[in-house]
Each structure stands twice: as C-alpha cells, then as structure tokens.
Amino acid sequence: xxxxxxxxxxxxxxxxxxxxxxxxxxxxxxxxxxxxxxxxxxxxxxxxxxxxxxxxxxxxxxxxxxxxxxxxxxxxxxxxxxxxxxxxxxxxxxxxxxxxxxxxxxxxxxxxxxxxxxxxxxxxxxxxxxxxxxxxxxxxxxxxxxxxxxxxxxxxxxxxxxxxxxxxxxxxxxxxxxxxxxxxxxxxxxxxxxxxxxxxxxxxxxxxxxxxxxxxxxxxxxxxxxxxxxxxxxxxxxxxxxxxxxxxxxxxxxxxxxxxxxxxxxxxxxxxxxxxxxxxxxxxxxxxxxxxxxxxxxxxxxxxxxxxxxxxxxxxxxxxxxxxxxxxxxxxxxxxxxxxxxxxxxxxxxxxxxxxxxxxxxxxxxxxxxxxxxxxxxxxxxxxxxxxxxxxxxxxxxxxxxxxxxxxxxxxxxxxxxxxxxxxxxx
Numbered sequence: 407x408x409x410x411x412x413x414x415x416x417x418x419x420x421x422x423x424x425x426x427x428x429x430x431x432x433x434x435x436x437x438x439x440x441x442x443x444x445x446x447x448x449x450x451x452x453x454x455x456x457x458x459x460x461x462x463x464x465x466x467x468x469x470x471x472x473x474x475x476x477x478x479x480x481x482x483x484x485x486x487x488x489x490x491x492x493x494x495x496x497x498x499x500x501x502x503x504x505x506x507x508x509x510x511x512x513x514x515x516x517x518x519x520x521x522x523x524x525x526x527x528x529x530x531x532x533x534x535x536x537x538x539x540x541x542x543x544x545x546x547x548x549x550x551x552x553x554x555x556x557x558x559x560x561x562x563x564x565x566x567x568x569x570x571x572x573x574x575x576x577x578x579x580x581x582x583x584x585x586x587x588x589x590x591x592x593x594x595x596x597x598x599x600x601x602x603x604x605x606x607x608x609x610x611x612x613x614x615x616x617x618x619x620x621x622x623x624x625x626x627x628x629x630x631x632x633x634x635x636x637x638x639x640x641x642x643x644x645x646x647x648x649x650x651x652x653x654x655x656x657x658x659x660x661x662x663x664x665x666x667x668x669x670x671x672x673x674x675x676x677x678x679x680x681x682x683x684x685x686x687x688x689x690x691x692x693x694x695x696x697x698x699x700x701x702x703x704x705x706x707x708x709x710x711x712x713x714x715x716x717x718x719x720x721x722x723x724x725x726x727x728x729x730x731x732x733x734x735x736x737x738x739x740x741x742x743x744x745x746x747x748x749x750x751x752x753x754x755x756x757x758x759x760x761x762x763x764x765x766x767x768x769x770x771x772x773x774x775x776x777x778x779x780x781x782x783x784x785x786x787x788x789x790x791x792x793x794x795x796x797x798x799x800x801x802x803x804x805x806x807x808x809x810x811x812x813x814x815x816x817x818x819x820x821x822x823x824x825x826x827x828x829x830x831x832x833x
Contacts, residue, residue, distance in 0.1 A: 412471060415741055430610040436635050438459050441639065445774065445778035452607075469599040473745050479684070503794070509585065518779070532684050533583075536578050613628045641766070644659040644660070650766070662708060669700055669702055671701060675697050678697070695730070723742070755767060757785075
C-alpha cells in the first residue's frame with residue numbers, strides 16, 4: 407500500500423513529534439465518519455466528540471497533509487468576500503448571522519490552543535498593508551464594517567505608524583487587527599489531532615476514501631477497509647478529487663507558493679517586524695509574510711490556477727520578498743513549497759448536505775485558517791439538530807465555473823490577469 411509522506415516544507419521539518427497512525431484495515435461502525443484530517447475535519451471531530459458522538463476520521467495521507475499543514479499560518483478574520491458583499495447578495499438578515507460568525511474562527515483556534523495545550527507558536531496581531539490611497543480607503547470602510555458586527559480590536563495606521571510595525575517602504579498605511587495573528591499551521595493540526603484522540607476519536611492515516619456508498623446508513627470505502635456511519639462529513643477541500651462529483655463541479659483547486667529563509671537571527675528579524683505581527687498586502691493577488699518561532703521569514707504569494715506545481719518556486723517568490731525587504735538580498739532560502747486551496751466562483755465557502763446524512767464544507771478560497779475552525783462547529787451543530795447557522799451558509803448561492811472543468815482554469819486565470827493588472831496600475 408502506498409505511503410504518502412508530507413511534502414518537503416519548513417513546517418514538516420519543524421513539526422512536533424507524533425506517533426504513527428495506522429491505516430484502516432477493518433470494517434468498522436461509528437456515529438460520524440469524517441473524510442479528511444485537515445482543519446475542517448479535525449474541528450468537526452473535536453466539536454462532535456465534545457458532544458458525545460463516536461467519531462472516526464479517515465485521512466488519505468497524514469494529518470494536515472493538505473492546505474492545513476502548508477498555508478501561510480496567518481489568522482485572518484472574515485471571509486474571502488467580506489460581509490458587505492454578502493449583504494448585497496443575500497440581504498441583511500442572512501448577512502447579519504454570517505457577520506456575527508465572521509470573527510469566531512480565530513477565537514476557536516485560541517480556545518483550542520489553550521484547552522488542549524497545543525504548542526504551535528501562537529502570536530497575536532495581523533496587519534493589512536495598503537499600497538495605494540484607494541486601498542487605504544477600503545481599509546477605512548472595512549474597519550467601519552467590522553465594527554458594525556462588534557469587532558473592535560482594530561487600529562488604522564498612517565504611513566509613519568505602519569513603519570513602526572513593518573520595515574517596508576511600499577505601504578501608505580494599513581490596519582492592525584489584534585485578534586488576528588499567526589501560528590505554525592501543521593503543529594496546530596497535529597495538536598488538534600491529539601486532542602481528537604484524547605477524547606476517544608480515532609484517526610486512520612494513509613486511508614483514502616475511494617467510494618461513498620450512499621443510503622440510510624452510508625458506508626465509506628477505503629482500499630483495505632470500510633466505515634459504516636450514521637453521518638458523513640466530507641472535509642477534503644482541494645484534495646478531495648472526484649470522490650463527490652457534484653462538489654467538484656463548483657470548485658477549482660489552486661496552488662499558492664511559499665518560501666522560508668534561513669534563520670535571520672534576533673536582531674535582523676526584529677528589524678523587519680519589530681512586534682512580530684504577520685502581514686498581508688491589499689492587492690487582489692496578495693503577498694503575505696511573517697516570522698517563525700526560530701526567526702525565519704516565511705513569505706508567500708502568487709496563485710497557480712488548476713493547482714500545478716511550478717518548476718521553480720523560489721524564482722517566483724524571492725523577487726516579491728526582495729521588493730518588500732531588499733536588505734535580505736544575501737539571505738539563503740532554506741525551503742520552498744506549494745500547497746492547494748479550493749476556489750469557488752463566488753469566493754465564498756460552500757456548505758451543504760447531500761441526502762439526509764452527508765454533510766460538507768469546502769471552498770474557503772484562501773481564507774481557510776479561521777473559517778475551517780468555524781465550519782467544524784457549524785457542521786457539528788447541524789448534526790445535533792441546530793441548523794440555523796448551518797443554513798445561513800448553505801443558503802448562499804453558488805454556481806459552476808463557466809464552461810465546466812475544461813474551461814474553469816483559463817477563465818479564472820483571465821480574471822486573475824485582469825485584477826493583477828489593476829494591482830500594478832493602482833486602480
């Protein structure tokens with residue numbers, strides 16, 4: 407049987423030690439079978455276990471193998487489309503409920519880290535950096551919007567103030583969100599998996615779901631076993647493949663690239679980001695960066711539509727890093743990797759139910775770290791019969807990409823080219 411290891415990355419190289427987990431080789435029964443041991447699946451499993459469900463998690467590779475263990479590690483609030491866009495689409499009542507949930511994911515992460523003593527280098531503070539006056543105006547509107555929904559840990563920064571927190575002269579200002587922050591994402595996933603097991607949940611690695619037998623008591627088949635359950639939660643996101651064809655039709659895997667420098671030392675690291683906040687700029691095709699626990703710089707950006715692996719990731723991302731921090735021109739890059747996230751046409755998450763007992767959440771569209779933790783809570787609520795918050799997401803309109811799977815990649819790439827041009831022109 408194939409054994410899929412973690413891809414080479416800084417996160418895999420610095421992951422906390424964990425015991426090996428077996429592949430499923432039996433026929434078993436459970437209350438809930440969760441497909442995917444990333445943040446969505448682990449968050450769902452934890453909430454369900456805390457409410458008395460028997461839970462089995464199937465992971466095709468290893469815990470956090472996908473986006474959960476490869477992302478930029480930034481805790482960013484709200485959704486990939488903000489609450490005002492949602493409000494225009496669905497009206498004030500549904501938007502009010504979604505807006506109230508927009509800042510919950512970060513709180514869930516902090517609660518998990520504290521409750522289960524997860525060692526993941528959690529730091530508070532995230533910066534949205536404006537490169538133009540227009541972007542600064544958007545941040546001013548965003549602050550007013552978020553404060554409408556009770557989110558008040560925000561500070562607008564002018565050009566002088568932002569230089570206090572990031573040593574980059576590209577920015578005209580920004581907004582600091584102290585409820586944002588950053589973590590070692592793979593270690594967060596590994597800690598959550600240990601929490602699942604501490605509550606009696608079972609996780610099988612190297613156990614891909616190859617077929618779902620639908621019905622009153624659905625069965626998930628793996629190469630060497632099967633799980634009969636009362637409910638299934640599909641949490642594979644960009645790594646689900648065509649296991650559930652009706653979900654694949656409305657989403658597209660996309661790749662983003664990340665590099666990590668050699669250790670910079672305390673003095674150089676502090677000169678770049680004195681308060682150790684994470685940063686993302688306000689471009690449509692944005693760059694993002696932060697320091698690690700051992701004082702490296704993690705820098706990411708770019709999107710590859712269709713999730714192909716670029717031949718030379720460093721050649722794509724290093725120039726972006728040097729534009730922000732030319733003082734790093736002689737610094738060595740120790741790690742470079744890519745990871746996939748799942749894009750929807752609306753850039754809003756897709757949540758729903760297939761039949762009576764198969765639930766899913768997917769398509770975070772680049773805002774997955776916080777949303778997935780909220781999604782786990784919302785899915786667990788729905789299985790307990792409390793569906794109001796689940797329905798608020800499930801009722802969001804979603805559409806297939808024009809031209810189906812054949813044309814979705816060039817269609818999205820054309821849109822990205824347009825917005826990338828707007829970023830460069832500052833319009």
